[in-house]
Amino acid sequence: MEKKTGNKVRLGIFVSVTIALFIVGIYFIGQRQKLFVDTFHVSGIFTDISGLQVGNNVRFSGINVGIIEDIQQVTDTTVRVDMQIVEDSRKFIKKNAIAIIGSDGLMGSKIVVIIPGTVGKRELSDNDVLATARQVNLDEILAKLKITSDNAAHITGDLSAIMSEVRAGKGTIGMLLMDSTFADNLDAALVNIKQGAGGFKQNMDAAGHNFLLRGYLKKKAKDKTKTDDPKPDKKKNESKLKN
């Protein structure tokens, strides 16, 4: 009889302990899902929620402050996301805070990130609708990157064609770089120009000593000196202003 009672007690202890373990587990899960804390409700209207699910976290200043309570398609382009946020965070989240869809790490699940509003604004009320912003997603970045890489491919293709033509000595630059005859001609032309410029200088010096052009050249030299040194006029103007 005593043994039977002992067995019943042991069984009772075992069952109680495991049920207590289960309740503790349920409590911790419930606490994470904000079941045992005061909360308030806000929502946000998004155009694309990028796979956000009910139960995902709401993050404010890097802290998990709530969870996604419900997701409803409102129109063909808008989705309403209802959030449950802990009461303790209400005082920090202002009316002009912005909600965006973010990601919990590189491989993590989607979350709603609330960007703080401006200090001095009123805090959120129950059932307020948060302003939302669209986060550029990876697909869009990849699409843009594809356009850029396509353009780069075209440019390098063109550049390669130009370089091959230059190497073949075609066009002005090609001729300049690759054609030795052209280089010799250019060299000869430069020598001729140099000689011509020397001759022209000698002619001009001779013309300067000629009585027909001497007066004209002197006048031109005087005008040049005036334009180079305008100080006397400036000083005159300043003294007029003082008076």
Place this chain on the structure above:
Amino acid sequence: MAIELKIKVSAVSKAVGKPFENLYIKTLRGFFEEITRLTLFTFRFFKELVKPPYEVNEFLKQAYLIGYKSIPLVVITGFIMGLVLTIQSRPTLVEFGAESWLPAMVAISIIREIGPVITALIFAGKVGSGIGAELASMKATEQIDAMEVSGINPFKYLVVTRIAAATIMLPVLVILADAVSLYGAYVGVNLKGDVSFHLFFLEVFAKLSFTDVLPAIIKTFFFGFAVGSIGCYRGYHASQGTEGVGVASNAAVVQGSLTIFILDMVVVQITSLFI
């Protein structure tokens, strides 16, 4: 001559084909008959369960034998389960640079699937075979008939108490196995890393939700019921003689384990419809 040969060939093919045909039909018929008998057995269980008098003391005795006596086995296997799963998962997660996900990943695997299924299989091995062998030996030694003669309802006393105890005790054992497995996972994480107990459990519960825990616990009631009812059915309807004891015990384990997998597949399909 040709006609004679044709007749001979058809006679031979009939003689060879008929036994095989009969065997298939016989096996199929036997299978369906067994399903019908098991269904009727289950109906009888529910009928006897709600009808007084209730064998509370026998139920508690069976709960003690089935549940409490299985603690060491469940604790050891649960601990090893958590430890090994963690050690095996670590290299893959390290390759992806996601080592910090180890507690959450192991916890979800244990709570959702591995804990309930492995514990139920161990339960089928220990308890299912035990029930099958016990009832079969009682049948072989005509103890069940003697009970009927002495005015005791053997079905109520032997079957209902055992099935009810198995149904209730398996979920309790699974909760214990899950808890011990998580501790094993904590030890496994700390074999090559350094994670505090507090941080480990925060990470575990950060990723668990009710949709992970509740369906996993609910399905264990069905597992327990299946193991108990198949064990009792096999034992209660065992053929006479000592050979029947071995057959009943073996069939209880094999069919119980198979039923656990089938039920698990069905439950996973159903829960995936809602979650």
